[in-house]
Amino acid sequence: MTRGSVAIVGAAESDLGEVAQGTTPADLMAQATHRALADAGLTLGDVDALFASSTQLSMATLNLGEYLGVQPRYTDSTQIGGSSFVAHLQHAQAAIETGRAEVALIAHGSTQRSQGRSAAAPQELSPYEAPYRPMLPVTAYALAAARHMHDYGTTREQLAEVAVAARAWAALNPVAWQRKPLTVDDVLDAPQVCSPLGIRDCCLVTDGGGAVVLTSAARARDLARPPVYLLGAGEAHTHRHISSMPSLTETAAVQSGAAAFAQAGLRPADVDVVELYDAFTITPVLFLEDLGFCANGEGGAFVSGGRIAPGGEFPLNTNGGGLSYCHPGMYGLLLIVEAVRQLRGDSGDRQVADCDVALVHGNGGVLSSQCTALLGAEATR
Amino acid sequence: MTDTAPYETFREYCRRGKLGHQETTDGTPVFFPRVLAPGSGDTELRWREASGHGTVYSTTTARPRGGEPYNIALVDLDEGFRMMSKVVDVEPDAVAIGMRVTMRMESLDVDGEPWPVFAPTEAAT
Numbered sequence: 001m002t003r004g005s006v007a008i009v010g011a012a013e014s015d016l017g018e019v020a021q022g023t024t025p026a027d028l029m030a031q032a033t034h035r036a037l038a039d040a041g042l043t044l045g046d047v048d049a050l051f052a053s054s055t056q057l058s059m060a061t062l063n064l065g066e067y068l069g070v071q072p073r074y075t076d077s078t079q080i081g082g083s084s085f086v087a088h089l090q091h092a093q094a095a096i097e098t099g100r101a102e103v104a105l106i107a108h109g110s111t112q113r114s115q116g117r118s119a120a121a122p123q124e125l126s127p128y129e130a131p132y133r134p135m136l137p138v139t140a141y142a143l144a145a146a147r148h149m150h151d152y153g154t155t156r157e158q159l160a161e162v163a164v165a166a167r168a169w170a171a172l173n174p175v176a177w178q179r180k181p182l183t184v185d186d187v188l189d190a191p192q193v194c195s196p197l198g199i200r201d202c203c204l205v206t207d208g209g210g211a212v213v214l215t216s217a218a219r220a221r222d223l224a225r226p227p228v229y230l231l232g233a234g235e236a237h238t239h240r241h242i243s244s245m246p247s248l249t250e251t252a253a254v255q256s257g258a259a260a261f262a263q264a265g266l267r268p269a270d271v272d273v274v275e276l277y278d279a280f281t282i283t284p285v286l287f288l289e290d291l292g293f294c295a296n297g298e299g300g301a302f303v304s305g306g307r308i309a310p311g312g313e314f315p316l317n318t319n320g321g322g323l324s325y326c327h328p329g330m331y332g333l334l335l336i337v338e339a340v341r342q343l344r345g346d347s348g349d350r351q352v353a354d355c356d357v358a359l360v361h362g363n364g365g366v367l368s369s370q371c372t373a374l375l376g377a378e379a380t381r
Numbered sequence: 382m383t384d385t386a387p388y389e390t391f392r393e394y395c396r397r398g399k400l401g402h403q404e405t406t407d408g409t410p411v412f413f414p415r416v417l418a419p420g421s422g423d424t425e426l427r428w429r430e431a432s433g434h435g436t437v438y439s440t441t442t443a444r445p446r447g448g449e450p451y452n453i454a455l456v457d458l459d460e461g462f463r464m465m466s467k468v469v470d471v472e473p474d475a476v477a478i479g480m481r482v483t484m485r486m487e488s489l490d491v492d493g494e495p496w497p498v499f500a501p502t503e504a505a506t
Contacts, residue, residue: 128465131492135445143441146478147478150479193443194453243413
């Protein structure tokens with residue numbers, strides 16, 4: 001695939017937080033689609049490829065096509081957890097480059113808050129793990145955090161800095177779910193869920209959805225908004241269940257990140273804003289290491305001292321992340337929406353200055369699937 | 382396919398008080414039990430009884446709302462495979478990475494059948 005051959009031309013959230021009773025995941029996908037198409041200056045009639053995933057819809061593009069009245073010529077309901085939508089970017093590029101599609105819609109919707117998480121996101125347990133009653137997914141991430149702390153001396157305070165920075169960014173985002181100030185002590189003193197992770201180390205449980213629209217770079221230049229080019233992408237996975245993860249302190253982001261940087265011809269130092277899937281406070285720490293922003297074991301120190309908070313030298317998760325902004329079951333699509341806004345200069349109070357290259361990194365399952373994309377504004381083409 | 386599902390063979394080992402696992406023709410341990418070896422595709426997997434000695438690779442104390450805290454651990458068996466289990470006989474928070482542990486069978490709430498759990502090696506002898 002070719003660097004910059006396709007571009008995101010529309011991006012939007014659905015209603016977020018807690019939606020009206022009876023709202024379906026398809027309602028939210030459709031609402032976000034309407035907004036994303038309006039953003040692009042396109043209509044439903046232009047869409048000929050559908051990409052979607054939801055914990056509540058095992059055949060998500062069928063629901064999406066039915067609801068929208070779109071009969072696509074390319075369809076992909078790839079479900080690899082919260083990273084799915086970052087994978088869809090690369091899949092859409094493949095479809096468009098090979099002429100199998102011209103305008104691709106990627107959508108997500110979740111009503112896990114209003115419907116209840118156990119009903120909206122049932123866990124598929126391994127029969128070899130189930131007898132030990134893991135509280136999934138948090139148990140898996142807690143095991144990774146405990147091992148990272150053991151191997152590298154990472155502290156609970158360092159993990160708490162991730163949550164504190166996310167909250168500070170969320171305070172700048174009018175649609176974030178949690179905007180009240182949060183301190184390191186608040187995180188440390190919060191009730192424990194699975195040691196070493198407490199409730200403030202865990203992402204939100206909210207409703208929400210989003211949509212992005214992609215087309216060829218050539219067509220993108222004639223549309224309403226500045227194109228956001230897909231410069232590089234990579235996808236990789238290592239396991240389904242945490243007991244099969246090869247190393248708890250190294251994820252497949254090593255592979256997905258290397259592939260994305262290679263395709264883009266960029267290095268970590270070239271990235272202006274980073275959006276990493278923060279399902280739990282340990283995940284950005286792992287991904288910063290695995291993507292090459294710091295060395296193995298240095299993630300805890302890297303996120304400390306307000307470095308990733310507003311005003312810090314490394315703007316990370318600028319919408320407030322899954323920890324404080326929104327976590328609708330699978331967060332990956334909203335990573336892309338925020339990166340698009342930053343690259344267009346649309347992020348208001350939380351806008352990062354001189355933002356030409358963004359990295360989005362999605363995580364799925366229990367650190368299982370890892371998908372990385374590098375996105376760029378016109379200047380980086 | 383095999384006449385007996387890998388899972389059922391594993392459970393049969395448990396009922397006999399043994400921790401069953403598989404091994405490829407070149408001696409590589411395989412767990413969880415499968416119909417072929419991951420990577421090579423080798424279907425000549427042999428069942429083996431593990432010694433039951435291992436080391437805690439990671440550990441967490443789960444605190445369910447309204448319930449008692451309990452341990453969940455990943456244990457590296459000396460034979461070279463990893464499994465999820467729990468460490469018993471000590472407080473859940475006292476379980477530490479690197480702790481030497483020994484397997485025994487215990488009935489778990491899930492089905493009242495024997496499942497492998499681990500106790501600190503000193504306490505088990």
